[in-house]
Structures are given as structure tokens and as C-alpha cells.
Amino acid sequence: MSLDQNSALRIAQVLNEALPYIQCFTGKTIVVKFGGNAMIDEQLQNSFARDIILMKLVGMNPVVVHGGGPQIGQLLEKLNIESRFVDGMRVTDSETMDVVEMVLGGTVNKQIVNLINKNGGRAVGVTGKDGLLIKARKLARKNENAGLHASEIIDIGQVGEVEKVNIDVIDMLIHSDFIPVIAPIGVDSNGVSYNINADLVAGKIAERLRAEKLMLLTNVAGLQDKEGKVLTGLSTSQVEGLIKDGTIYGGMLPKITCALDAVQASVISAHIIDGRVPHAILLEIFTNRGVGTLITNNEV
Ligand SMILES: Nc1ncnc2c1ncn2[C@@H]1O[C@H](COP(=O)(O)OP(=O)(O)O)[C@@H](O)[C@H]1O
Ligand SMILES: CC(=O)N[C@@H](CCC(=O)OP(=O)(O)O)C(=O)O
Numbered sequence: 001m002s003l004d005q006n007s008a009l010r011i012a013q014v015l016n017e018a019l020p021y022i023q024c025f026t027g028k029t030i031v032v033k034f035g036g037n038a039m040i041d042e043q044l045q046n047s048f049a050r051d052i053i054l055m056k057l058v059g060m061n062p063v064v065v066h067g068g069g070p071q072i073g074q075l076l077e078k079l080n081i082e083s084r085f086v087d088g089m090r091v092t093d094s095e096t097m098d099v100v101e102m103v104l105g106g107t108v109n110k111q112i113v114n115l116i117n118k119n120g121g122r123a124v125g126v127t128g129k130d131g132l133l134i135k136a137r138k139l140a141r142k143n144e145n146a147g148l149h150a151s152e153i154i155d156i157g158q159v160g161e162v163e164k165v166n167i168d169v170i171d172m173l174i175h176s177d178f179i180p181v182i183a184p185i186g187v188d189s190n191g192v193s194y195n196i197n198a199d200l201v202a203g204k205i206a207e208r209l210r211a212e213k214l215m216l217l218t219n220v221a222g223l224q225d226k227e228g229k230v231l232t233g234l235s236t237s238q239v240e241g242l243i244k245d246g247t248i249y250g251g252m253l254p255k256i257t258c259a260l261d262a263v264q265a266s267v268i269s270a271h272i273i274d275g276r277v278p279h280a281i282l283l284e285i286f287t288n289r290g291v292g293t294l295i296t297n298n299e300v
Pocket of ligand 1: 034035036037038067069199217218219220222223224225247248249250251252253
């Protein structure tokens with residue numbers, strides 16, 4: 001197939017624009033969180049997989065952490081098990097935990113591994129239990145509505161937070177040229193499993209790996225104000241204001257919290273980007289046009 005001169009020039013310009021980014025990010029670790037809501041159709045899933053493979057081929061170290069909230073919800077519904085959320089976290093009793101492990105560690109993890117491998121990459125899927133990758137503890141939730149009893153703790157079951165990330169498994173996979181694909185399930189020292197919000201896992205893994213970037217793919221254009229305008233470059237105090245006035249709620253709460261924590265630790269930048277845009281990752285990394293909300297540590 002021969003190209004006309006304009007198309008050839010356009011392709012050359014795109015590749016040329018990518019060059020400084022490739023030079024800058026070669027050898028760097030990029031943690032990408034693939035949200036369950038971003039996995040909406042086959043074409044988008046394939047474009048996600050190909051972006052990850054391309055990153056690997058140009059010398060970056062992509063590490064994938066995935067969610068699967070809607071997929072867990074669908075199976076719970078089929079099984080007639082009711083599901084409830086507190087501040088974006090799924091209340092998880094032991095029956096729900098079994099379903100979470102089945103869906104995240106089984107179906108969704110293997111789907112993503114298969115997707116990457118089918119497109120020509122080499123992915124290996126693990127949960128936080130493999131190699132004790134994610135040591136977890138039970139998440140304590142304060143009941144903010146308890147008035148005088150504001151210190152009252154709400155029990156949301158086997159929901160965990162990351163206590164420690166043991167990166168041996170990830171290091172081993174990266175050094176053998178595999179792409180790690182991680183399901184957000186943690187385990188405590190007694191072997192109890194915990195359901196952990198995938199954004200929080202991605203953030204902690206990015207911190208521990210001292211990643212260059214934490215990229216959170218979701219089903220909105222980014223963090224938005226009440227009119228739907230995408231916000232970017234916000235300070236911590238502005239974000240706190242948006243949480244207080246209810247602009248940030250539900251599933252955006254863990255996303256924004258982990259992005260702020262990550263950049264305040266060691267991660268250079270966090271990005272909340274629209275997973276519904278084909279090749280959103282490539283656009284964000286390799287071009288001058290960002291496609292979502294950028295969060296950096298602008299308060300140091
Ligand atoms: N200020 C906000 N800007 C954008 N989305 C928001 C905001 N506050 C809450 N949300 C909600 O957060 C959702 C994204 O979180 P979530 O559903 O958990 O996605 P994912 O599965 O990608 O993690 C959006 O679909 C939206 O409903
Ligand atoms: C505690 C908690 O809420 N865990 C999440 C884990 C999956 C997840 O985070 O999936 P998304 O990224 O697709 O939302 C859940 O049970 O839905």
C-alpha cells in the first residue's frame with residue numbers, strides 16, 4: 001500500500017513528536033490502572049493492550065493493575081447477593097469475598113493477560129497473594145455521620161488497605177521481560193483475603209516502585225467540576241475543598257486520594273484519564289496533548 005505525501009508526512013510528524021517522550025521515559029516504570037468501567041468494549045480493550053505492548057517495546061516498564069467492580073457486581077446480581085458501597089468501597093462479607101476473588105483473580109485477570117498475549121505481548125497475571133505481593137490489613141472506616149460519636153467505626157467487612165508491597169515478584173517479572181498484571185486482592189499474616197480498591201493498590205505499587213507515572217484509566221474525561229469541566233493541576237487544598245463540597249464522591253474518592261498520596265511520596269505524576277478514548281495511554285505519554293487530569297506534587 002503506497003501513502004500519499006500528506007499522510008506520510010503526518011505519520012512522520014507523529015513519530016517525531018513521540019521521540020523525546022520515548023527518550024525521556026525509557027527504563028522508567030509506568031503503573032497503569034485499568035478500571036472495570038474502562039473495559040467497556042472489545043476494541044477499547046485491544047487498543048489498551050496494544051498501548052501497553054508498545055510501551056514495553058520502546059523500553060518502558062509498564063505494570064498493569066486492574067479493577068473489575070462492574071464485573072463483580074454482575075456476578076453478585078446473578079447470585080442474588082446484594083451489594084452496597086460506603087465511600088466508593090464495596091461492603092465485603094465472606095460470601096462476597098469469594099465472588100471478588102473469583103472475578104478479579106480468575107475471570108478479569110486472565111482476560112487481560114490473554115488480551116495482551118493475543119496482541120503479541122508477554123503478560124503474567126498475579127493477585128496480591130502471589131509471592132505475598134500485597135500485605136493487607138482491614139480498613140477501618142470512621143462514621144462521619146455519627147455526630148457526637150464521630151469516632152465510631154463502620155465495619156465494611158473484608159475490605160483491606162495496603163500495609164506493605166513486596167516487589168520481588170514484580171521485579172522478577174519485569175527483569176524477565178514480562179508485563180505484570182495485578183489483581184487487587186491482599187492477604188494478612190493469618191492468610192485472610194482482603195478486597196482492596198484497585199486505585200489504592202495501583203497507587204501503593206507505584207509508590208513502592210518509585211514509578212515515573214501512575215495512570216488511572218476510567219470512564220469519565222477526568223476529574224470534573226459540577227458543570228462537567230475537566231480540572232487539572234489542582235493543589236491538595238483545592239482537592240480537599242472539592243471533596244468537602246461534594247464535587248468529588250463515590251469512585252472518584254479513592255482515585256484522587258491515591259493520586260495525591262502517590263505524588264506526595266515518590267511518583268512524579270499521576271493522571272486520571274478517559275479509558276473510553278482509543279489509545280488514551282499513548283496520547284497521554286507520547287504526545288503534547290494530555291487527555292485528562294494531571295496531578296503533580298505542586299505543594300513542595
Ligand atoms: N468530580 C468527579 N469527576 C468525575 N467523576 C466523578 C466525580 N465524582 C465522582 N465521580 C464518579 O466517579 C466515577 C469513576 O469511578 P469508578 O466508577 O470507581 O470508576 P473505575 O471503575 O474506573 O475505577 C465516575 O464514573 C463518576 O460517576
Ligand atoms: C473495596 C472495593 O470496593 N473493591 C473493589 C475492587 C475492584 C475495583 O476497584 O474495581 P474498579 O476499579 O473497576 O472500580 C470492588 O469490590 O469493586
